[in-house]
Amino acid sequence: MKIVVCIKQVPDTNEVKLDPKTNTLIREGVPSIINHDDKSGIEAALNLKEQVGGTVTVVCMGPPQADVALREALAMGCDEAYLLSAREFGGSDTYATATIIATALQKIGYDLVITGRQAIDGDTAQVGPQIAESLGIPQISYAEEITVEGKDTLVVRRQYEDRYHIIEVKLPCLLTALAELADPRYMHAGGIIDAYAKDITVLGFDDLKDSLNPEHIGLKGSPTNVFKSFTKQAKGAGTILTDVSPDEAVTEIIKKLEEKYII
Amino acid sequence: MDFKLSKTHLLQQEMFRRFAENEIKPLAEEMDETEVYSLELLAKMHKYGLMGIPFSKEYGGVGGDYLAYALCMEEVSKMDASSGITISVHTSLACSCIDSFGTEEQKQKYLRPLVDGSKTGCYGLTEPNAGSDAAGQQTKAVLDGDSYIINGTKIFTTNSGFADIFVMFAMTDKSLGTKGISAFIVEKEMPGLKVGQNIKRMGIRAASNCEVSYENVRVPVENRLGKEGDGFKIAMKALDAGRIGIAAQAVGIAQGALNEAIKYVKERKQFGKRISSFQNTQFKIAELQTNIDAARLMTWRAASMKDNKENFGPAAAMAKLFASKMANDVCRDCVQLMGGYGYCREYPIERALRDAKITEIYEGTSEVMKMVISGSMKIF
Amino acid sequence: MSKDIYVVAEQRDGIVAKVAIELIGEATKLAADLGQKVYAVLLGDENIKDRAQDLIEAGADGVVYVADKMLAEYVTEPYTKAMTQIIKECDPEIVLFGATAIGRDFAPRVAQRIYTGLTADCTKLDIDVWKANDEDPGQKLLFMTRPAFGGNIMATILCKTRRPQMATVRPGVMKRIEKVPGKKGEVKEIKVQFTAADMNVKIREIIKEEHKKVDITESKVLISGGRGIGSPEAYGMLRELADVLGGEISSSRANVDAGWIEKDRQVGQTGKTVRPQLYMACGISGAIQHVAGMEGSECVVAINKNDTAAIFDVSDLGIVGDVKVIIPKLTAALKKYKVDNA
Numbered sequence: 001m002k003i004v005v006c007i008k009q010v011p012d013t014n015e016v017k018l019d020p021k022t023n024t025l026i027r028e029g030v031p032s033i034i035n036h037d038d039k040s041g042i043e044a045a046l047n048l049k050e051q052v053g054g055t056v057t058v059v060c061m062g063p064p065q066a067d068v069a070l071r072e073a074l075a076m077g078c079d080e081a082y083l084l085s086a087r088e089f090g091g092s093d094t095y096a097t098a099t100i101i102a103t104a105l106q107k108i109g110y111d112l113v114i115t116g117r118q119a120i121d122g123d124t125a126q127v128g129p130q131i132a133e134s135l136g137i138p139q140i141s142y143a144e145e146i147t148v149e150g151k152d153t154l155v156v157r158r159q160y161e162d163r164y165h166i167i168e169v170k171l172p173c174l175l176t177a178l179a180e181l182a183d184p185r186y187m188h189a190g191g192i193i194d195a196y197a198k199d200i201t202v203l204g205f206d207d208l209k210d211s212l213n214p215e216h217i218g219l220k221g222s223p224t225n226v227f228k229s230f231t232k233q234a235k236g237a238g239t240i241l242t243d244v245s246p247d248e249a250v251t252e253i254i255k256k257l258e259e260k261y262i263i
Numbered sequence: 264m265d266f267k268l269s270k271t272h273l274l275q276q277e278m279f280r281r282f283a284e285n286e287i288k289p290l291a292e293e294m295d296e297t298e299v300y301s302l303e304l305l306a307k308m309h310k311y312g313l314m315g316i317p318f319s320k321e322y323g324g325v326g327g328d329y330l331a332y333a334l335c336m337e338e339v340s341k342m343d344a345s346s347g348i349t350i351s352v353h354t355s356l357a358c359s360c361i362d363s364f365g366t367e368e369q370k371q372k373y374l375r376p377l378v379d380g381s382k383t384g385c386y387g388l389t390e391p392n393a394g395s396d397a398a399g400q401q402t403k404a405v406l407d408g409d410s411y412i413i414n415g416t417k418i419f420t421t422n423s424g425f426a427d428i429f430v431m432f433a434m435t436d437k438s439l440g441t442k443g444i445s446a447f448i449v450e451k452e453m454p455g456l457k458v459g460q461n462i463k464r465m466g467i468r469a470a471s472n473c474e475v476s477y478e479n480v481r482v483p484v485e486n487r488l489g490k491e492g493d494g495f496k497i498a499m500k501a502l503d504a505g506r507i508g509i510a511a512q513a514v515g516i517a518q519g520a521l522n523e524a525i526k527y528v529k530e531r532k533q534f535g536k537r538i539s540s541f542q543n544t545q546f547k548i549a550e551l552q553t554n555i556d557a558a559r560l561m562t563w564r565a566a567s568m569k570d571n572k573e574n575f576g577p578a579a580a581m582a583k584l585f586a587s588k589m590a591n592d593v594c595r596d597c598v599q600l601m602g603g604y605g606y607c608r609e610y611p612i613e614r615a616l617r618d619a620k621i622t623e624i625y626e627g628t629s630e631v632m633k634m635v636i637s638g639s640m641k642i643f
Numbered sequence: 644m645s646k647d648i649y650v651v652a653e654q655r656d657g658i659v660a661k662v663a664i665e666l667i668g669e670a671t672k673l674a675a676d677l678g679q680k681v682y683a684v685l686l687g688d689e690n691i692k693d694r695a696q697d698l699i700e701a702g703a704d705g706v707v708y709v710a711d712k713m714l715a716e717y718v719t720e721p722y723t724k725a726m727t728q729i730i731k732e733c734d735p736e737i738v739l740f741g742a743t744a745i746g747r748d749f750a751p752r753v754a755q756r757i758y759t760g761l762t763a764d765c766t767k768l769d770i771d772v773w774k775a776n777d778e779d780p781g782q783k784l785l786f787m788t789r790p791a792f793g794g795n796i797m798a799t800i801l802c803k804t805r806r807p808q809m810a811t812v813r814p815g816v817m818k819r820i821e822k823v824p825g826k827k828g829e830v831k832e833i834k835v836q837f838t839a840a841d842m843n844v845k846i847r848e849i850i851k852e853e854h855k856k857v858d859i860t861e862s863k864v865l866i867s868g869g870r871g872i873g874s875p876e877a878y879g880m881l882r883e884l885a886d887v888l889g890g891e892i893s894s895s896r897a898n899v900d901a902g903w904i905e906k907d908r909q910v911g912q913t914g915k916t917v918r919p920q921l922y923m924a925c926g927i928s929g930a931i932q933h934v935a936g937m938e939g940s941e942c943v944v945a946i947n948k949n950d951t952a953a954i955f956d957v958s959d960l961g962i963v964g965d966v967k968v969i970i971p972k973l974t975a976a977l978k979k980y981k982v983d984n985a
Contacts, residue, residue, distance in 0.1 A: 010731060013793030025795060047702065071274060094763075120793050124763035126751040129719075133755035138843045139719055141748040155847070158743040162655070165716075166848040173844075186280045188314030189335070190325035196271045216758075220937065223760030223805040227773070238959035240941075241966040242950055249962045250973045253944055254980065256960045260942040261766065261816055262864065262921045263980065512765050532953070609913055609932070 001054035001148075001171070003045040004110040005078070006101055006131065007038040009062050009069035010121045024231060034069045036179050037116025043182035044146060044175075047112055052148050054078045057108060061089065061101055067200060074195035075187035082108060086204040091219025094122075098130030099221075103212045104203055105135060112154070113174040117141060128176035138169050141176040245249045266560070273329050274556060279338035282311060283346075283421040291343035294469030295614055298461055302425060305383065308346070313339070314353050315378030318362055322370055323379030327564040329504070337559070340515025341522070344618035345469035347515060348625075351508035352421040353377070356501045356626075357384025357430045360446060364489040364497050373448050385422035387431030387475055388498050390415065395631050397498060398441040399600055402477060405431035411435075411487065413447065413455075413480045419625070423458045427451050431477070432494045444494035448486045455480035466617035491592075493496065505626040506579040507569065510562040513586035513622040517555045517593040520615035521548070524597040527604070530560030538600075552594045558586035577639035584632035587622035592617045645806040648674050649707075649735040652683045652698055653745050655717070659685075659694050662741030662814035667702045669768060669817035670739060672964070676770035677783060680704040686725050688715040692830060699828035703818050706830045707733065713837045717745050720843050723752045725835045730757060732833060735807040737785050739768075742811035750811050760802030761809040762787040766816050772982060773801060784808065819984075859908055864890025864921045867910060867937070868898060871926020871947055872966055875903035880967075881925060884974045887981070894916065895933045911936035925966045929954025946970070 019026050034042070058073040060066045061084040070081040077178045084104050092100065105113060113135070115128035126142075132139035144164065145157035152171040157164055159178065187195075205212070215221050229247045241252060257263045270275065290301050308314055316332040318324025325331075332354060340347035361374045376382040393399040402415025413433050423429070429449040436443035449456060459474035489497055525548060528539040538544050561582040568575035594616035599603035605612045623629045637643070648670045652663035663683070669679040669893040683698035685691045686707035696707040713721040730738065730753070733844055738753075740746035742764040753763035767788035774781040785808045788799045802808040858867060866885040868878055881892045892908060899909045910917055912932035922940035926932060929945070929952055937943070938957050946966045955961040962969065 011792075013795060016795050017793060024693050025792065039961065068270070068274065071270075075278070093760065094751065095755060095758070095760065118696070123789075123793070124751075125747045126754070126761060127761055129748055129751040130755040133723075133752045139748070139752065140844065142744055160655075162849040163849060165846050166850070167848050168845040169843075184502070186282050186311050187274065188325075189275055189316055189327060189331070190320065191276065191312075192274045192278060193271055193326055199731065200801065223758065224762055224800050224802045225756075227799045227801045229791070229796050231796050238961065240950070240955050240958075240961035242331065242963045244962065246964060246968045246972050249946075249964050249969050250976045252960065253962070253969075253973055254976060256942070256944060257888075257921065260920065260959075261813075262942065526935075527931070530934065 001048065001052055002057065002109060002111045003048060003054060004036070004057045004059055004105060004108060004113050005041045005045045005073070005155055006113065006115040006128075007042065007058055007060050007069060007073060008035045008116070008119045009033070009060060009066040010035045010119050013120045030222070032065065032069070034072055035116050035119045037118055037177055038115075039177050039184040040181045041114040041116050041175075041177035042076055042078065043184040044177055045112075045145075046185070047182060048112075048146065048148065054111070057082065057110075059084065059101065059104060059108065061085070061097060061104075061193070065252050071192070071195040072187055074190040074198055075190070076185055077191065081198070081200045083200050083202045084208075088205040088214070088218050090251045091222065092217055093222035094124050094126040094130055094254045096217045097225070098127050098134050099216050100208070100212065101127070102131045102134030103208045105131070106211065107208065111152075111196055113137070113172070115174065115176050117176040117178050125176070128174060132174035135172075135174070138173045140167055140169060140173065142181055143175040143177055146175065146181070179249045268330075272331055272334060275327065276334045276338060278311070279313070279335045279579050282307075282313070283342040287339060287346050288342040291345075291469070292608075292611065294343070294345060296608075298463070298468045299425050300345065300425070300469045300471050304346070304426065305349065309348065309383075312380070313350055314383070315358070315380065316354065318358060318374070318378040321527070322362075323375045325378070328570040329507060330563060330570060331420060333507055333562055333566040334548070335514035336511035337518065337562075338510050340512040341519030344512060344516050344615070345467045347465055347508075347512040348421055348470050351505060351512060352386055353384045355505035355508045356386035357422075357426075357428065359504050360386070360430045360488060360497050360501050361448065363500060364446070368485070369448065369488070377428060382427040383422055383425060384428045384430060385420050385426035386501065387417035387420045387423070387429055389417060389419050389636070391418050395628055397468075398495065400432060400434045400442070400444050402431070402433040404435050404445060404447065404482070406435070406484075407481075410481045410483045411447065413449070413477045413482055415477050417475045419462065419472055420475045420480045421470055421472045423473045425462060429456065429475070430474075430488070432498055433477075435491050435494075439492060441495040443494045444498070445491045446488035446494040446497045448488060449477070449482055453480050453482065464621075466614070466619070466621055468617075469507035502626055503576045503579055504569065507509060507562060507565050507575075507633075509622055509626050510558065510565065510579065510582035510586040512557060513583070513590035513619065514559045514562055514600050516615050516619050516622070517551075517558070517590040520594045520612055521551050521555060521599040522600040523610065523612055523615075524548070524600045524605075527601050527610075544600065551596055553590045555574065555593060558582065558589045561585055580627070580632040580635040583622070583627070584629050584636065587619070587629060590619040590622055591616075645734050645736040647680045647682055647733070647735050648677070648737040648739065649682050649684050649729070649733065649807070650703070650888045651738065651740045651746070651749075652685050652694070653741050653743060654685065654687050654691065654694065656685060657690060657694065659697060660741055660743065660814075662743060662812070663698070664701045664819045665817040666739045666741065666812055667698060667755065668819040669812070670737075671702045671721050671820055673737065673768060673770050677736065678875050680810065682707055682733070682735075684708070684726070686714045686722055688712050692832070694938075695830045699830075700822050700826050703828060704825075705828045707833055708830070709833050709835050711835065713776070713836055713842060716846060716849060717749070718842065718844060718846065719748060719752055721837060722749055723756060724841055725833075728835050729833055730807060738809045740809070740811045742813050746811045750809060754809055756968055759805040759807060759809060760800075760893045761811070762789060762800040762802070763811050765789045765810045765812045766797075768810065768812070769816075773803065785810070859891050859893045859910070860915050860917050861918050862891040862917075864888045865893045865910070865917060865919045865937075865940075866925065867893040867895065867927060867952060868904075868922045868925050869927030869933075870897045871893040871928070872898075872985060873926070877967065878904055880970050880974070884923075884970055884977070887974055887977045888921070890919070890921070895927050895930075924954050924958065925970060927954050929951045929957065
């Protein structure tokens with residue numbers, strides 16, 4: 001089975017802190033990691049390969065720094081890696097990103113595509129389904145469990161808030177992985193050495209332009225754009241109410257819970 | 264001269280750091296309290312290659328270098344010094360003896376399972392009456408046909424509680440002094456090998472460290488490492504390399520302690536301010552980090568020299584001498600920075616201080632380090 | 644010209660999701676700003692049009708629906724095909740979906756098929772004028788605001804040229820409007836020609852399950868008790884509050900050591916590190932070992948008798964008061980709030 005896993009390199013947003021003086025994010029020193037859901041996707045792919053044989057290819061769209069994320073995937077046991085990187089790709093929203101990645105996947109070839117459900121920086125959870133649509137293949141998102149039946153059938157447990165579906169799907173198809181799908185292995189100390197001995201194929205605009213509509217990529221080709229971004233209030237000692245009656249306290253607490261969307 | 268780590272080393276360091284934080288850190292306190300090393304953790308360390316770093320892929324090893332091994336020792340020891348010594352004794356002492364002096368058959372039979380994740384090794388040199396004076400070996404190996412019969416007692420054999428393979432040393436010809444010592448590969452299953460109870464210690468309490476007695480243990484001649492009389496040379500060569508591991512362990516213990524202390528002082532408030540805002544605290548932390556950095560660079564230098572096949576012995580001795588003293592000083596100061604809480608077992612800092620002491624003693628005491636260093640300086 | 648706001652009224656087993664009612668409420672405000680109408684979209688089996696009247700009473704001016712057994716249970720392709728046809732025939736200005744396990748699978752597939760912009764998990768929607776430059780007379784656009792970067796920043800997104808402007812919206816954020824019983828509205832059926840090939844996956848089983856048991860590190864709301872709650876029985880009152888908010892109870896170390904509560908509910912240096920959306924510290928002084936385990940919480944509300952308690956240094960809202968009086972009142976008030984806003 002040729003399995004292709006799409007990954008994203010993201011800042012570890014759990015480690016991101018707000019500078020209380022400037023109210024901006026402190027990005028310096030925040031480590032870059034493989035997005036958690038994507039890493040589970042890699043692990044699921046490696047498990048499938050161990051079960052039924054085949055290869056695991058890892059693909060990442062990103063700047064040159066994303067190289068280390070691909071090396072990590074190789075060190076976990078993936079067989080080959082592609083970096084999709086070009087000036088022309090920059091500023092792409094999810095539509096444009098999915099279009100580019102789908103074009104590359106068509107060139108690379110696949111039986112099964114696995115993406116993470118959601119990246120912890122963009123938080124959209126859109127790219128996986130959008131790639132599937134671009135490729136014209138079925139998608140099953142929120143995959144909690146995957147089993148292989150026969151040569152070309154997968155049985156997937158698909159999670160909803162109040163239920164789950166057991167779905168049978170034929171290859172080729174795309175799955176989006178939840179972190180629960182698989183507990184990712186560490187890199188192997190020797191696997192890291194092998195990873196750096198391999199070549200990572202870089203695909204730029206020229207490599208894909210035959211099948212890529214330039215009107216649909218990059219900042220200009222993206223149907224959505226960011227108008228502005230801003231930080232929420234920095235956390236510190238907030239309000240302290242000293243002389244309130246219990247009923248007033250309750251009112252204030254409810255107000256705060258509403259403000260924070262807890263109720 | 265490039266002091267930066269290569270991309271491969273950086274990624275390996277990242278892996279060691281994550282493994283240590285996620286797998287070792289949660290177990291460290293309990294293992295120390297119960298004085299039992301987790302065999303499940305040991306198996307994971309084997310699985311991800313932490314126990315076979317500087318050995319060739321030809322034998323199933325990782326194919327890494329001593330610098331990578333030093334990075335591993337530091338990251339692991341930041342979380343748990345006992346895990347550090349478990350790796351170190353297996354790697355620098357047990358495995359390296361076979362790697363450096365084993366025949367092809369011995370390497371295939373014994374080195375391979377030790378470095379490919381299957382088996383754990385230990386190293387039996389020290390005896391109740393032979394510590395720094397390693398030449399005073401009383402364990403005897405007597406040739407009897409196609410095997411040796413070994414009798415004697417070894418003490419402080421790290422990993423012996425769960426090791427499969429025992430690289431050990433015994434006297435084959437007392438009249439030749441140090442040149443009468445030979446080295447042997449003994450398997451756990453060989454009749455007469457008895458591993459005693461875990462010896463109660465001040466620190467690295469989770470590590471397995473026992474007395475091992477050899478009662479008429481019959482060991483085939485094929486299991487002798489090198490020629491008769493090579494034993495002392497083999498033992499000393501292994502210890503030379505081991506010093507790099509211990510220096511790295513000391514650096515890790517110290518850095519781990521300082522990291523905890525820094526976290527604490529940034530939150531702890533006294534006299535209306537966080538204690539990290541007092542210049543005294545800031546200056547103290549600056550001193551401690553400077554000393555840790557110095558020890559780290561000395562360790563990396565010794566590791567690089569070994570990787571470049573230079574005469575690294577004195578450099579490794581200097582690194583261990585400096586790093587081990589530094590670790591004791593730094594840990595003591597970190598306990599002080601944390602005050603009463605530093606003394607409580609609730610925080611990992613008092614364990615770091617207890618663990619640091621042994622780095623001045625094992626694999627060659629600081630006094631022996633000074634012997635090695637002054638000996639290499641040709642001043643007498 | 645694209646016109647009107649369409650709200651996808653997600654349904655499961657024929658029951659319309661709460662988020663749909665919330666979105667219809669929100670859509671009426673947006674539609675008023677635009678001078679346009681709100682239509683609800685129903686996709687379901689042959690009986691689905693029975694739900695139309697509820698949606699009109701919830702604020703929709705009309706309902707369009709597709710009724711087919713292919714749509715009984717959510718499957719990506721039949722739903723996408725139906726929605727695509729609705730969009731082609733109705734040419735909406737805006738389409739809103741709930742950001743649910745259905746919506747976040749469904750909406751992106753539609754957006755990619757018809758080549759338009761989709762913004763995920765919005766927490767705020769506004770109609771405002773956007774100008775490309777000073778000379779531009781400007782156009783009214785949907786300003787879609789949503790959290791990003793793990794919730795550390797908010798971003799406002801625009802879909803300037805492609806139509807419809809699409810968004811998935813976080814459940815529980817928008818407000819429904821007052822129901823108008825007996826309200827009249829147009830109910831229109833759209834017929835979609837499904838083929839067997841549209842069901843390109845096979846649902847072998849549908850298993851409904853209750854909410855899974857969580858451990859405190861996974862709970863979105865933690866009601867935590869310290870020394871100040873007074874007795875082990877007081878956890879009963881915290882438990883009631885936790886249930887109302889859909890959360891769990893937790894504890895500082897002191898009460899665990901005293902045997903008042905199990906160790907796996909301990910937050911702190913030697914307990915667990917938690918980062919819930921809401922951490923209520925009740926009668927907790929805020930010792931450094933405790934704070935280390937919860938300071939990453941999104942919102943901290945602390946109640947303590949002592950105005951110098953260190954916990955107030957890390958709370959968003961601190962109340963100096965008696966936990967034993969305030970908590971039961973809060974629980975009662977929240978129960979009432981839930982009923983009023985159901």
